[in-house]
Amino acid sequence: GMRADIVMARTATALAAWAGRTDVLAEDVRQAALLALPHRRRRNPFDAPGLDENKLDDTLEEFAEQEQEPTQGPEDDDPGPDGPDGPGGGGGQSPEDDSDGPQSGGTAAQPEAGEGGEPQPSGSGEQQPVRASEPFRTKVLSVPGLGEGAAGRRSRARTEHGRTTGARRPQGALTKLHLAATVQAAAPHQLARGRAGRGLVVRRDDLRQATREGREGNLVLFVVDASGSMAARQRMSAVKGAVLSLLLDAYQRRDKVGLVTFRGSAADVALPPTSSVDAAAVRLESLPTGGRTPLAAGLLKAHDVLRVERLRDPARRALVVVVTDGRATGGPEPVVLAGRAARLFAADGVASVVVDCESGPVRLGLAGQLAGELEGTAVTLDELRADSIAGLVKDVQRRAA
Known part of the structure; x- marks a missing residue:
């Protein structure tokens, strides 16, 4: 599309500038296409990566022919002695130009196995692979319970990031303080700790770690x-x-x-x-x-x-x-x-x-x-x-x- 063309043109210009030139050659465009287009062709993870270089070359040659095709002027109307009916004209068909003759294999190419031809036998009781039907959006299948696995988007899990669901005593270093739970744990002991001012007396045993819940893979x-x-x-x-x-x-x-x-x-x-x-x-x-x-x-x-x-x-x-x-x-x-x-x-x-x-x-x-x-x-x-x-x-x- 247009966006891919813009990316390819910018990449080609960058390649030319890197080489110390001001003009962009066809080879620059080809190299830019090989760099910019392969990953943009994939619409889902099942698309094959890469780019068909033969198809790319054919496309570049087609555009080059369109750019170089001259506009026919009045002096070009007369075919001259070498016109279509002359000795150098194209009126007579040479054997080399006969693309439909027996020399060029005028008969249709035979289909290969697996491409429209008859399926080849593959052993007793075995059938040829069939193509998958069109994929669809499925229901979410998840693992019950609460895990602690790698970050993902499937099952419930305890994670470092996510919504706060509760508090617990810290195991090791305290990373995320649960303030309300810490105050609640320290409040009953204020009289025994001799609290005299407005501040809350908090000890290490009162600290509570916030537990968070997210999703795991x-x-x-x-x-x-x-x-x-x-x-x-x-x-x-x-x-x-x-x-x-x-x-x-x-x-x-x-x-x-x-x-x-x-x-x-x-x-x-x-x-x-x-x-x-x-x-x-x-x-x-x-x-x-x-x-x-x-x-x-x-x-x-x-x-x-x-x-x-x-x-x-x-x-x-x-x-x-x-x-x-x-x-x-x-x-x-x-x-x-x-x-x-x-x-x-x-x-x-x-x-x-x-x-x-x-x-x-x-x-x-x-x-x-x-x-x-x-x-x-x-x-x-x-x-x-x-x-x-x-x-x-x-x-x-x-x-x-």
Whole structure:
């Protein structure tokens, strides 16, 4: 747009001035574009960084041709002996100019795999990755209780900055005095301390530290079911869109994210906990589907990831988001093992949310049972939307209860 052009022009002028020149060359503009435009092209954290240099060169050549194109005058009306019908004219078409001939490959280019052509087989029971649906604004999923983690915008936490919620005895150095609580603690002892004047006798034991409450960032660990049952009825596109929406919400709330996927016979840590939300989006976009549902393996893998991350960052609380239809078909006694794995999270007090992806007229309610074993909350894809009427009614009923 115009603002980008202005920035690029100013940068080009600065480059020329730095080189000790007063004129701005095309190479200056190109270097300015490479410096000024890549980060301005991103509209959300999932846009690929960088700039297509070939497209930039084509654009600069197009503008250069427009600048150098001469205006046709009266003396240019007569084509002369080398006009269109002359020996040097363009009336005859040379073999080199025949762009539609067989030498230049007049037939249409064949589409490559994954770009409109037929999908290539990728193994038994595996389907090609599907594109995520359009992301949407989600409800705020938070960890209950009061934490003391890194600054962020998700869950309630004790912070150095925020609204004052109470007072406590200082632990170590006093950083923020709670004046009213300090006066209240010192007032009953004034007679015993021999107060004779108008001043208040305050001792160190009377000092109170102000406690403040703000918001913290969490570790949002996604456990995504990529089995064949999730790919049925074209659900995987909606599922990826929902996870992408939650990733965008995590980016805005300054969370760390991780991605565990399970399908076939095992689970995989697609992305260890990181602050790079766009990396999680890339892994999600290329996620294939198919095979059985090793739900227990996915939960156990997520439990291991949390155990290791708790050692690295003990102050950051975790929120596990399990995206599944609740089916468990992988391994011996899959339902029993999945229940045992879910109860590990409940024993550790890990906050969890199950995004129920089951659809169709007949529903088994397995995701709700999984949420009960996790001692977490179950929401459907429709309830996950911030503007969902069903979710609004559910919230009102909870407040009334």
